[in-house]
Amino acid sequence: MAELYKIQNFVAIEPAQLIEKxxxxxxxxxxxxxxxxxxxxxxxxxxxxxxKDHTLLNLKLSIPEEEEIMSITGVYWPAFIYENEMQDLFGVKFKHMALNYGGNFFKVSKATPWNPKD
Incomplete structure (x- = not known):
């Protein structure tokens, strides 16, 4: 099965380019x-x-902790699952998320448990 995904591309982008890409x-x-x-x-x-056709394209971006980025849920609605996970577990801030659980997607013992700063 691993042979199907022969090509993986990583494209570094700026947060402002995310929605357009x-x-x-x-x-x-x-x-x-x-x-x-x-x-x-x-x-x-x-x-x-x-x-697409067994080729992966990965958009990679880095943001400072305090930066808020645009949600991609306006383009790919199911991304709400991933973005709520990032919000709850790491503290990533998203603008205009189509379905935002407001930090309650997961039941966790402390806020943003995978962010060692907290």
Whole structure:
């Protein structure tokens, strides 16, 4: 099965480019595969992965912790799951999320448990 995904592309983008790039990928027939976040010294690194014909295209962006970024739920509605997860577990701030659980998507023992700063 791993042979199916032979090509993986990582494209570094600026947060301001996110919505335009995501809209372009949707128009080209890509589907949202996943989104993930990790804490880095500069803030957060976020990767949105898209698939078309067994080729992955990953949009990679870094943001400072205090920066608020646009949600991609206006383009790919199911991204609300990933973005609520990033919000609850890391403290990533999103603008205009289509379905925002306001920090209550997961029941956690403390706010943003995967952000070591908190």
């Amino acid at each position: 995501v809209q372009d990928l949707k128009a080209e027939g890509y589907r949202l595969g996943q989104a993930c976040c990790t804490k880095v010294s500069e803030g957060f690194e976020i990767i949105y992965s898209f698939d």
